[in-house]
Amino acid sequence: MDAVVEMARNMHSQIVKWRRDLHRIPEVGLQLPHTSRYLTEQLNQWGLAVQTGIAESGLAVTVGGDADPGKTIAIRADMDGLPLQEQTGLEYASEHPGYMHACGHDAHMAMALGAARILSQLDSELAGGVKVIFQPAEEGPGGAEPMIAEGVLKDPDVDAIVALHIGAVSDEVANGEVGILPGSAMASSDSFSIRVQGKGGHGALPHTSVDPIAVSASVIQEIQSLISRELSPVRPGVLSVCQIQGGTANNIIPHEVEMKGTARFLHEQQRDKISRRLIELVEQLGKARGAEVTCEYNRGYPVLVNDPEFTDFFAGCAGEILGDDKVITLNEPIMGSEDMAYFLRCVPGTFFFLGGARIRDGEPIPHHHPKFDIDEEVLWLGTALLAATAFWWLQKS
Ligand SMILES: [Zn+2]
Ligand SMILES: [Zn+2]
Numbered sequence: 001m002d003a004v005v006e007m008a009r010n011m012h013s014q015i016v017k018w019r020r021d022l023h024r025i026p027e028v029g030l031q032l033p034h035t036s037r038y039l040t041e042q043l044n045q046w047g048l049a050v051q052t053g054i055a056e057s058g059l060a061v062t063v064g065g066d067a068d069p070g071k072t073i074a075i076r077a078d079m080d081g082l083p084l085q086e087q088t089g090l091e092y093a094s095e096h097p098g099y100m101h102a103c104g105h106d107a108h109m110a111m112a113l114g115a116a117r118i119l120s121q122l123d124s125e126l127a128g129g130v131k132v133i134f135q136p137a138e139e140g141p142g143g144a145e146p147m148i149a150e151g152v153l154k155d156p157d158v159d160a161i162v163a164l165h166i167g168a169v170s171d172e173v174a175n176g177e178v179g180i181l182p183g184s185a186m187a188s189s190d191s192f193s194i195r196v197q198g199k200g201g202h203g204a205l206p207h208t209s210v211d212p213i214a215v216s217a218s219v220i221q222e223i224q225s226l227i228s229r230e231l232s233p234v235r236p237g238v239l240s241v242c243q244i245q246g247g248t249a250n251n252i253i254p255h256e257v258e259m260k261g262t263a264r265f266l267h268e269q270q271r272d273k274i275s276r277r278l279i280e281l282v283e284q285l286g287k288a289r290g291a292e293v294t295c296e297y298n299r300g301y302p303v304l305v306n307d308p309e310f311t312d313f314f315a316g317c318a319g320e321i322l323g324d325d326k327v328i329t330l331n332e333p334i335m336g337s338e339d340m341a342y343f344l345r346c347v348p349g350t351f352f353f354l355g356g357a358r359i360r361d362g363e364p365i366p367h368h369h370p371k372f373d374i375d376e377e378v379l380w381l382g383t384a385l386l387a388a389t390a391f392w393w394l395q396k397s
Contacts, residue, residue, distance in 0.1 A: 004391050005321055007118045008384035015379040018042070019110035020092040026081025026099040026106070030056035030137045030146075035079050035109070039134055042113055046120050055146035059134040063120040064394075065156060070128025071397045072156045073390045076163040076343060077112035078105045078138035087370035102372040104166040107356070107379060109134060111164070114383030119390060128394035129156050135339075142301065144342040153346055159397070160310055161349035162389050163340050164382060166374055168357035168364035172330050175375050178318045178385065179353035181330040182311040186304035186351070187238075187264040188271050189337035190297060194219060194282055196246075197292040200255035212257040213246055215291045219259070219282050220244075226274050226281065237265040237274055238335065266333055268303050275299070304341035307348035313396075314350045317389045322381070354382050 025034040036057040043050045043061050051060045057079065065072065086093050086100040094100045116132045133152055137143035173179035196216050201209030220241050231237050239261060246257030263278070265271035279295045286293025318327045330353075340351045357364035358373035365372050 004118060004122070004388045005384045007121070008114060008380045008387060011114050011117065011383065012380035015110045015114045015383055016376050018113050019107050019376065019379060022106040022109050023090075023092050023101050024095045026094050026096055026101045028080050028083055028099060028139065029141065030143060032057040032079055032136050036134070039109060039113065043116060046117060048116070048120060054150050054152050055136060055143050057136045058143055058147045058152065060131055060152050061116060062129050062131045062156060063116060064123050064126030065129025066123070070394055071159040072129040072131055073393050074131045074133050074153070074158045074161040074343070074347070075112055075115055075386050075390055076133045076135055076161060076340060077108040078143070079109055079134050079136050080105055080139050080143075082139055082368060084368065084370055088373055090373065100370065102369060103139065103367050104356075104372075104374050105138065107166045107374050107382070108164065111379055111382035111386060114380070115387040115390065118383065118387045122391065126391065126394055128397065130390045130394070131156065131158055138339050142339045144339040148342055148346060153343070158347050160393060161343050161347050162314065162386060163343075163349075164352050164354050164385065165338070166354045166356045166378065166382065167367055168355070169334060169336070169353045169367070170330055170332075172332070173328055173353050173355040175355045175357065175359070176378055176381070177326045177328055177355045178322060179328045179330050179355065180306070180311055180315050180318070180350065181333060182306050182308040184266045184303055184333055185306050185330070186334045186336060186338050186341065187266050188268070188303045188341075189300040190263040190271070190275065191300060192261050192263060192278065192298065193296045194259045195294050196257040196259070196286065198253070198255060201253045203251040203253055206253060209253045210290045211253050212291055213254065215286060215289045215293065216244065216246065216257045216259060218289065219285055219293065222281060222285055223278060226277055230277055231270055231274060235267050235270050237263070237270055239263050239274070239278070264335055264337070266303055271303065301337040301339045302341045302345060304338050304351060305344055306350045307344070310348045311350040313393065314352060314389055317392055318352070318385055321384055321388060352385075354378055354385070356382075
């Protein structure tokens with residue numbers, strides 16, 4: 001175990017170089033030809049056979065499992081950047097205008113590469129296989145679900161999975177610390193679109209029309225009662241109408257109004273219930289007011305649920321590497337979402353938070369900001385945590 005950690009420490013400057021190389025070439029969505037080529041070339045250099053083209057640009061590589069077929073654990077890293085013009089002024093800033101690694105996925109790839117390298121060097125000592133998965137499109141439209149559909153968790157079948165997010169995802173985790181949370185850790189992310197059809201007319205003669213703007217006002221008010229009256233107060237959720245469109249002039253009652261919004265939940269049952277009730281409620285409200293109201297509810301990433309037993313095992317590994325005082329069990333879940341959730345629905349595992357944000361004026365620069373940057377000092381630590389967890393988990397399984 002000390003060997004794994006020591007190897008990661010010695011590899012630090014190499015991990016930094018990979019991260020900077022990848023930082024220069026951000027790409028978005030499912031098609032990441034430069035990123036996927038860069039990773040494939042690195043992995044090939046070490047004699048590893050890379051499975052390419054899973055969900056367009058996704059990759060998978062398996063190390064170990066020859067000497068001892070044992071079980072298989074996966075390490076997952078997301079690959080995509082964001083459509084954002086970088087303003088960091090860094091020497092290794094984005095060379096792709098309008099695109100930037102502003103969430104730290106460049107660092108995730110570099111840390112996973114480091115783990116793949118270490119574990120391939122320890123190949124004969126591995127008590128099973130480690131599948132390293134590089135996944136596109138985390139920021140949208142989602143790469144985990146299609147990768148699973150294309151069989152990335154099969155052959156060899158994956159028994160457990162671990163991944164991380166760097167930066168300042170939780171304000172409870174300082175740089176150099178690790179945040180964990182067993183159970184529901186990140187929210188689901190859905191969208192909805194509500195269409196209110198009334199009957200247009202003259203603004204001075206509302207009695208001759210059905211005013212969709214007045215009905216929309218009721219809808220916006222009433223749907224909050226789903227949160228305050230139909231959701232358990234200790235199982236939070238959010239419904240927000242974020243877009244509303246209707247009307248063309250000050251004296252015309254329009255025929256139609258359209259609203260769009262987002263819905264977030266931390267428990268799948270609550271998500272099912274409120275999404276069903278949202279549709280029922282707005283339809284009924286429309287009927288009561290003589291309008292036709294319809295709601296289209298689109299499910300996005302599910303609730304991210306960390307397996308308690310695996311998370312506990314991971315906490316033990318992290319404690320060995322860092323000291324228990326640096327392993328923080330979060331008091332609050334994260335309302336952001338992650339498509340790692342799909343992997344965690346298929347196999348037990350954990351998604352942990354590695355504190356590593358660039359601090360400016362005492363505050364971390366937020367994710368998705370044009371000046372976002374990470375603290376590179378923690379890169380070796382990320383590699384050590386991933387590699388050691390995989391190594392030790394195989395040993396005990
Ligand atoms: Zn992000
Ligand atoms: Zn991210």
